[in-house]
Amino acid sequence: MDEERDKRILLAHGGGGRLMGSLIATKILPRFANATLGQLADAAAVKVGDTSVLFTTDSFVVKPLFFHGGDIGKLAVCGTVNDLAVAGARPVALSLALIIEEGFEMALLEKILDSAAEAAREAGVEIVAGDTKVVERGAADGIFINTAGIGTRIADLSMKHIEAGDAIIINGAIGDHGMAIMSQRKGIEFDSPIQSDCAALSPLTCAILEGTDGVRFMRDATRGGVAAVLNEIAAGARHDIELVETQLPVNAAVQAAADMLGFDVLDIANEGKVIIVVSQASAAAVLETCRAHALGRQAAVIGRVLEAADDEAIVEMATVIGGRRVVQMPYGRELPRIC
């Protein structure tokens, strides 16, 4: 028994991997037991009057605050828009709450707010509620942002709808956000720097859901990367997943940086990538919709759902060199403060 792990919060408790899953399952869910929270969906469906409202929240603690391809303001809007989008909602409105360290530069705050406003405009959502707190120097690290969001449901997606034979699609190359942040933190320079893929996915997901039947489930691959999402799907749907390494879109610079730093691109966070589980019959149509969209040019079918061979469903990858390996749930300490 790991005493330190049980008595104190570790960075990995926030990493989106196994340790975070255990914290949520053992410390959080039992206290707030209700059917909605227990679903652990990207957004919760709440009845308000007769309407089903989708509702979600995320805090953002990314470091550095400004990175190639975005900043914490853009990220805070896109992240919550994406949680609504992948839950099958059209995002409607967001809240934006700031925790700012005393002494933070006003000019940086203004840049961050500009980015958030621009991202909201692009995603077609309004920021309708806010809050500002300031803490003393040293009590926070620059600025933290929380966004919550509400949206209107356009499709009923659930892991429970997933069937053996379904195709697994991703809308583009993986690992860009995580490696953009990580290479900046480590001071690694490339001729053309790796850009975060940070983007609001709702224009794409709404196009998919309105144009095609057969989408079972979607989830954006943020902390914990594609590996975490596929493991969550396997466990939730009780089906094995087969991933085909040669089909995985990865930008060359990202692969190089990951290799150099000793990361598996499957574990690396994305901020504009969605895993779409879709019936075999609709896979081609979804792929076509993706590729016709600016957010899905590099979309690919990267695997499929199989009957579980065993009691415990697993994710297995057919590797480039012709082998097979199990893709595990990341532990969660790969990249603290990635989002």
Place this chain on the structure above:
Amino acid sequence: MDEERDKRILLAHGGGGRLMGSLIATKILPRFANATLGQLADAAAVKVGDTSVLFTTDSFVVKPLFFHGGDIGKLAVCGTVNDLAVAGARPVALSLALIIEEGFEMALLEKILDSAAEAAREAGVEIVAGDTKVVERGAADGIFINTAGIGTRIADLSMKHIEAGDAIIINGAIGDHGMAIMSQRKGIEFDSPIQSDCAALSPLTCAILEGTDGVRFMRDATRGGVAAVLNEIAAGARHDIELVETQLPVNAAVQAAADMLGFDVLDIANEGKVIIVVSQASAAAVLETCRAHALGRQAAVIGRVLEAADDEAIVEMATVIGGRRVVQMPYGRELPRIC
């Protein structure tokens, strides 16, 4: 021109007073210009399908995390419940997002989560969405919590409905939360310690709104205290407000602590106090409903709305000693991290 104030964030920017108002008016609102946010209501009314959903958010950075009468978990739930309640909503669901400092004691986290869960149960809301982030030691101060909330509208309240002659009611004694926190921070001991009034107001506000017509507007008196809320009302309604000092409920220990530390109780934060503006005709009924409720035993009519004597509406207090003084909007640096 105060250069430091313009270039860097100060503690007072988060204090709920004038400087925060200026930050919001000049840096935030122009960037997110929309009709809903511009109303600066305690909760925003958002159309989701055909339903009007009330939506709000607050972050909590209170120090110390545990105080007489509550802790950050209880406060985070009550604070957002109250923003919905005073906006005329029945709270339905909350999100809960944690930013935790690496090394934070698991046992303390569990106590905080227990308090949040208990407060949610008492307020009759479900916590349906969450998020957990962990930052390195020194990058935060223990734990920060954001809650957002959604609710269903039961009354249409607005400063615009306020008329000269309306009564101003408060549901009980003022300054308890702020002085509980402050006396703990300063290490001041009382025979019986000052207890925070931290409580979910929705059971009381729903009882008032369902039992009485004539309520024009409500706001909870948190950061900036009663002084801030009354000044916001005066400015928003364009009416003067007359406050009667002898009618103000203040607990003796709170008054003693405020005097000792040099605070005006009017500026001190509350976490279970609501200012109710109600027509003269309905004032007695509202007062009766309050006094019949556990959250309103010490309720009192503390003043009334007058025609504005001048272009700029003001709050004026008839003092104990028979004078009159203007009650100003607090600057905002009275009590950092009070909530």
